[in-house]
Amino acid sequence: GENVEQHPSTLSVQEGDSAVIKCTYSDSASNYFPWYKQELGKGPQLIIDIRSNVGEKKDQRIAVTLNKTAKHFSLHITETQPEDSAVYFCAASSKGYQKVTFGTGTKLQVIP
Amino acid sequence: NAGVTQTPKFQVLKTGQSMTLQCAQDMNHEYMSWYRQDPGMGLRLIHYSVGAGITDQGEVPNGYNVSRSTTEDFPLRLLSAAPSQTSVYFCASSADSRNYGYTFGSGTRLTVV
Numbered sequence: 693g694e695n696v697e698q699h700p701s702t703l704s705v706q707e708g709d710s711a712v713i714k715c716t717y718s719d720s721a722s723n724y725f726p727w728y729k730q731e732l733g734k735g736p737q738l739i740i741d742i743r744s745n746v747g748e749k750k751d752q753r754i755a756v757t758l759n760k761t762a763k764h765f766s767l768h769i770t771e772t773q774p775e776d777s778a779v780y781f782c783a784a785s786s787k788g789y790q791k792v793t794f795g796t797g798t799k800l801q802v803i804p
Numbered sequence: 805n806a807g808v809t810q811t812p813k814f815q816v817l818k819t820g821q822s823m824t825l826q827c828a829q830d831m832n833h834e835y836m837s838w839y840r841q842d843p844g845m846g847l848r849l850i851h852y853s854v855g856a857g858i859t860d861q862g863e864v865p866n867g868y869n870v871s872r873s874t875t876e877d878f879p880l881r882l883l884s885a886a887p888s889q890t891s892v893y894f895c896a897s898s899a900d901s902r903n904y905g906y907t908f909g910s911g912t913r914l915t916v917v
Contacts, residue, residue, distance in 0.1 A: 693863075698846075726905040735808075735894050735908030736847070743903070781846060785902050790835055790854050791862065792901050796846040 694719040696784050698795025705772050706803050713798045715782035716764040722784040725765050727756060730779045730797075739780075740767070772802045806830050810895050810909035817885040817916045825880040825912050827895030833907070835898045836878040840864065840891040841911075847894065853878055885916045 695718040705711050717725075723744035728736035742749045742756045742765065749756050753772075758765040769776055782795040811826045829836065837852035839862075849862030853872040867889060869881040878897075882889060892913050896906035 701844075724903055728905075728908075735896075735910050736906070737908070738905035741905050790852060790901050791849060792837075792906070793849075794839075794847040796844060 694722060694784055694786065694791070694793040696782060696793045696795045698782050698798060700798060701796065702799045702801070704801045704803060707772060707774060709772055711769045711772055711776070711800055711802075713767045713780055713782070713800070714764060715766070715784075715795050716762075717784040717793075718763070719784070719786055720760075720763065721786045724785040725756070725758060726783050726785070726792075727754075727767050728781045728783065728794075730781065732778075736781055769800075772800075774802050774804050776800060777802045808895055808897055808907050808909035810893075810912050812912060813910065814913050815915070817882070817914065819885060819887060819916060821885050823882050823885065825882075825893055825895075825914075827878045827880065827909060828876050829878075829895075829897040829907070830876065831897060831899075831907065832875060833897035833899050834875065835901045836872065837862070837896050837901070837906075838868070838870065838878070838880045839894045839896065841894060842891050850880065850893075882914075887916045890914060890916045 698715045726741035729739045730736040755768045779797045785792045808829045834855045838850040839847040851870040853859045895909040
């Protein structure tokens with residue numbers, strides 16, 4: 693089955709700096725890659741996603757890039773703010789079956 | 805529009821007890837799933853359903869049962885609770901998880917003593 697690895701597990705940045713979280717996946721059939729943000733005591737919330745026919749997608753201060761050849765994708769957050777502090781999860785899903793595999797999460801701390 | 809509603813929010817069980825975690829969604833989503841979240845292990849899939857009457861096992865199905873009699877509801881049953889089932893449980897739904905993201909519930913924190 694699919695295996696998704698996520699790095700780093702924790703990340704501290706100064707407010708205003710950029711943050712990058714990286715994920716790799718094992719199943720070359722995976723074609724949908726969502727990212728979720730989980731605030732303390734809440735369920736994860738979808739923040740951005742990318743499909744395999746696109747190399748990059750941007751939404752205001754967040755962007756995701758996908759390299760299908762290398763089987764890795766990354767989340768980029770620019771101009772970080774304290775409210776960006778949360779746990780971020782990457783995930784991968786294949787067109788062939790309805791199982792979504794999550795990475796182990798990255799705890800992002802933005803220091804004011 | 806409530807989204808995904810999970811009940812209860814907190815539960816303490818004794819080893820060997822059974823219980824049902826409730827999940828309901830009002831978005832007419834076909835796909836529903838249950839995940840458990842443990843420290844350092846991310847979200848692991850327990851069971852999922854692609855529509856009413858259809859369920860399948862995920863990564864960690866042992867000790868749990870599900871059924872999907874309606875589009876809206878997807879309850880998770882713990883047959884005989886064990887301390888290893890202490891976790892936070894999330895229900896999620898999607899129009900199609902192959903192409904669209906999940907909407908998650910707010911979770912149930914379960915402690916088995």
